[in-house]
Amino acid sequence: MSNRGLKYIAARLILVGLVQGVGFRPFIHRLATKNALTGYVRNVGGSEVEVWIEGLEDCLYEFLHAIFYEAPLVVHIEGVFMSIEDPLGYRNFVIEKSDSKAFTRSNIPPDFAICKDCLGEVLDSSNRRYRYPFNSCAWCGPRFSMMYRAPYDRENTSMSKYVLCEECRHEYNDHLNVRRFHAQGISCPKDGPRLYLLNKDFEIVDCKDPINEASELIDEGFIVAIKGIGGYHIAALASNDGVVLELRKRKRRPRRPFAVMGLNTKVLKKLVYMSEEDEVILNSPQAPILLLPKKPDTPVSRYVSPDLSHEGVFTAYTALHYLLLMNTRDKYLVMTSGNISGEPMCTDEKCAKSRLSKIADYFLVHDREIVNRVDDSVIRKTGDQYVILRRGRGHAPLWITVNRDLGGEFIAFGGDVASAGAVGFEDKVVLTQFIGDLDSLRAQKDLLKYVDYFVKNYSLGQKMKPVVVVDAHPQLHARRLGLEYARARSLPLVEVQHHYAHVLGVAMDNGLEGLISGIALDGVGWGLDGTVWGGEVLLFNTETYGFKRLGSISPLPLTSDRDAHIPLRLLFAYYSHRGLEFEKIPRLIDFEVNRDYLFECKAAYTLVKLGKYTPASSTGRLLDMVASILNPRIERTYEGEPAIWLEALAHAGKDLIEIDHFKIAMRDGIYRLLYDDVLDWLIDNKSNMDRCTLARSFLYSFGRALGELLLVSIKGENVNGVVVSGGAAVNEFIYRGIRDKLKEHGLKPHLPRNIPPGDGGLAFGQVIAASLKVNSSSR
Ligand SMILES: [Zn+2]
Numbered sequence: 157m158s159n160r161g162l163k164y165i166a167a168r169l170i171l172v173g174l175v176q177g178v179g180f181r182p183f184i185h186r187l188a189t190k191n192a193l194t195g196y197v198r199n200v201g202g203s204e205v206e207v208w209i210e211g212l213e214d215c216l217y218e219f220l221h222a223i224f225y226e227a228p229l230v231v232h233i234e235g236v237f238m239s240i241e242d243p244l245g246y247r248n249f250v251i252e253k254s255d256s257k258a259f260t261r262s263n264i265p266p267d268f269a270i271c272k273d274c275l276g277e278v279l280d281s282s283n284r285r286y287r288y289p290f291n292s293c294a295w296c297g298p299r300f301s302m303m304y305r306a307p308y309d310r311e312n313t314s315m316s317k318y319v320l321c322e323e324c325r326h327e328y329n330d331h332l333n334v335r336r337f338h339a340q341g342i343s344c345p346k347d348g349p350r351l352y353l354l355n356k357d358f359e360i361v362d363c364k365d366p367i368n369e370a371s372e373l374i375d376e377g378f379i380v381a382i383k384g385i386g387g388y389h390i391a392a393l394a395s396n397d398g399v400v401l402e403l404r405k406r407k408r409r410p411r412r413p414f415a416v417m418g419l420n421t422k423v424l425k426k427l428v429y430m431s432e433e434d435e436v437i438l439n440s441p442q443a444p445i446l447l448l449p450k451k452p453d454t455p456v457s458r459y460v461s462p463d464l465s466h467e468g469v470f471t472a473y474t475a476l477h478y479l480l481l482m483n484t485r486d487k488y489l490v491m492t493s494g495n496i497s498g499e500p501m502c503t504d505e506k507c508a509k510s511r512l513s514k515i516a517d518y519f520l521v522h523d524r525e526i527v528n529r530v531d532d533s534v535i536r537k538t539g540d541q542y543v544i545l546r547r548g549r550g551h552a553p554l555w556i557t558v559n560r561d562l563g564g565e566f567i568a569f570g571g572d573v574a575s576a577g578a579v580g581f582e583d584k585v586v587l588t589q590f591i592g593d594l595d596s597l598r599a600q601k602d603l604l605k606y607v608d609y610f611v612k613n614y615s616l617g618q619k620m621k622p623v624v625v626v627d628a629h630p631q632l633h634a635r636r637l638g639l640e641y642a643r644a645r646s647l648p649l650v651e652v653q654h655h656y657a658h659v660l661g662v663a664m665d666n667g668l669e670g671l672i673s674g675i676a677l678d679g680v681g682w683g684l685d686g687t688v689w690g691g692e693v694l695l696f697n698t699e700t701y702g703f704k705r706l707g708s709i710s711p712l713p714l715t716s717d718r719d720a721h722i723p724l725r726l727l728f729a730y731y732s733h734r735g736l737e738f739e740k741i742p743r744l745i746d747f748e749v750n751r752d753y754l755f756e757c758k759a760a761y762t763l764v765k766l767g768k769y770t771p772a773s774s775t776g777r778l779l780d781m782v783a784s785i786l787n788p789r790i791e792r793t794y795e796g797e798p799a800i801w802l803e804a805l806a807h808a809g810k811d812l813i814e815i816d817h818f819k820i821a822m823r824d825g826i827y828r829l830l831y832d833d834v835l836d837w838l839i840d841n842k843s844n845m846d847r848c849t850l851a852r853s854f855l856y857s858f859g860r861a862l863g864e865l866l867l868v869s870i871k872g873e874n875v876n877g878v879v880v881s882g883g884a885a886v887n888e889f890i891y892r893g894i895r896d897k898l899k900e901h902g903l904k905p906h907l908p909r910n911i912p913p914g915d916g917g918l919a920f921g922q923v924i925a926a927s928l929k930v931n932s933s934s935r
């Protein structure tokens with residue numbers, strides 16, 4: 157037997173990541189003491205913790221192991237640097253004062269769902285925080301949404317006005333109190349925020365318990381606005397058709413799905429199918445909305461997510477939401493953002509009063525200020541990977557570390573749809589939270605506000621001039637805002653092509669290096685040739701700026717913005733381009749073009765005949781067109797609706813026929829994916845096959861054809877990896893098709909990991925592209 161394990165040794169650890177403001181030091185203290193180790197722990201810089209430990213080798217390894225397996229859920233360790241040292245003879249283990257002089261940037265922590273322990277206190281009638289709606293600790297509760305500025309200290313948050321009572325202060329100063337030692341956001345019923353129930357006229361409703369009262373009102377069918385962590389929600393019965401339809405009418409939101417919040421995953425299991433992995437995500441500190449397949453016998457009204465296969469569900473992530481749901485009959489409710497259609501969600505009472513009083517009957521509000529608006533994050537599964545569709549609460553604004561120094565500072569303005577901006581510095585990119593569609597002036601203001609917030613809090617522009625990055629599309633709001641921003645501050649500007657930013661971003665998000673090929677599938681992005689792109693195969697190198705466009709789907713004629721809203725227009729424009737007579741088209745698709753559509757179809761048809769159109773290799777519009785073949789009446793009431801509907805149809809289908817009518821041909825110097833015969837095939841089979849089979853067969857075969865297009869395009873190139881990006885790339889069946897095709901050739905398509913596949917992730921790729929451009933030109 158050797159003496160290994162009984163040796164007395166010491167080690168110094170530097171842990172990097174989200175390790176401050178999350179109860180990490182008291183956790184380390186407890187762990188060290190438990191393993192009979194001595195030494196110290198302290199915060200260093202803005203996002204690191206230093207640990208010195210000494211003791212028996214075995215205990216030391218036990219300790220190291222536990223750091224990873226027992227750390228509070230909200231701790232996120234990005235890196236560990238360890239060195240074995242000579243013991244210094246520490247007698248005990250202490251939490252040392254932080255070294256606050258060093259200037260470094262600290263990761264701004266996101267908001268976290270209530271932890272099990274805090275919830276336990278809220279439900280324990282003997283606890284002093286019994287039924288306290290704002291309970292939180294070092295492991296949970298709001299952070300970013302209440303931060304005026306970094307670093308995350310109480311005086312920098314909207315909790316600063318609530319002075320800790322004696323008991324809370326004692327907990328705060330007690331380093332043995334793992335959950336409340338230096339926990340910046342804590343409070344209790346004696347000293348914390350107050351809750352009120354208001355009626356439509358914003359008068360206080362006299363009641364014993366505002367939460368119970370609100371639950372009862374909801375059960376009676378009233379619609380109640382609720383001020384949460386990052387903004388207002390609208391809550392209503394999800395099981396009642398009448399209530400859901402009334403909410404749709406008041407919100408002017410005909411079909412866009414509402415999210416459903418359940419008391420816990422046990423309740424949600426009655427509504428949707430849920431794997432163990434899904435359950436972990438729903439119960440995580442991020443507590444996102446997760447899109448899960450509906451159960452056939454779900455008690456949720458079909459008007460909550462009309463015609464869709466999946467329901468967006470999440471759990472009660474604050475004590476307030478938990479107490480509210482607990483008292484309702486169903487234990488699950490529609491919980492949708494409190495905004496008027498197209499605008500950002502309200503965060504204060506002034507906005508709620510002016511925007512929401514036509515939607516809600518009552519308001520459950522509190523007096524804590526929401527400093528930063530943060531929407532709920534939305535996650536879906538594609539293939540066997542989770543993809544973040546909307547990066548909000550729980551995820552934003554954590555920085556994303558990339559595998560290189562960016563060689564400068566960058567401010568990116570992203571795109572217009574579901575937009576987010578970003579800043580980049582050192583080896584980090586910080587995406588802002590989901591902002592919304594920039595058609596709204598309020599959203600435009602928000603984009604500027606949050607870009608500024610990160611510029612200030614990460615001290616950009618102090619040592620060098622940041623580079624402003626915008627999309628190349630001349631008509632984007634995001635681009636205009638970026639140009640104005642750069643001009644006002646005399647900052648250098650870089651323009652980046654839309655799809656290049658998409659695929660480069662995904663490559664970097666996956667840590668890929670060298671020669672990479674990407675498939676970008678989305679609606680409309682400005683191409684380098686003045687046409688619209690959106691179904692592209694690009695080749696690029698992660699070390700140098702620029703890309704080659706090797707292939708694309710065959711362009712279809714785009715006549716106006718209205719094409720995206722009325723897909724039937726696209727079909728008429730397309731057949732006009734193919735030279736079909738107008739009168740023959742309705743017979744083709746077996747649809748009588750009534751007065752509602754006649755004008756639209758005529759307009760689109762004629763504009764193409766007059767040559768007034770833009771060629772668009774747009775996947776989104778191609779999917780719209782296919783949707784209109786299967787349902788000529790389909791209209792888009794929200795972004796991506798026809799494509800989402802097609803995917804839902806495909807989920808309901810059982811049979812899959814491989815459509816081998818796609819063709820690839822060299823046109824204008826690039827490979828084009830031709831689909832004329834495929835659309836003809838769909839039309840021919842429309843009457844003898846069910847729509848679900850057609851949708852499933854089309855999407856999957858289209859994916860395989862895209863895979864083939866990529867393989868043909870990159871023939872002879874030795875690529876290190878393949879990425880897919882863009883809103884349509886996460887379509888389950890298109891993705892499966894691409895994956896299966898590439899697999900036959902030993903390739904695997906990478907989906908985005910930390911960034912949204914749509915324009916919400918665009919700014920991330922813009923930062924990387926600009927960094928490549930700036931550094932290659934300065935070399
Ligand atoms: Zn907690």
Ligand SMILES: [Zn+2]
Nearest residue numbers: 321324344347
């Ligand atoms: Zn207190």
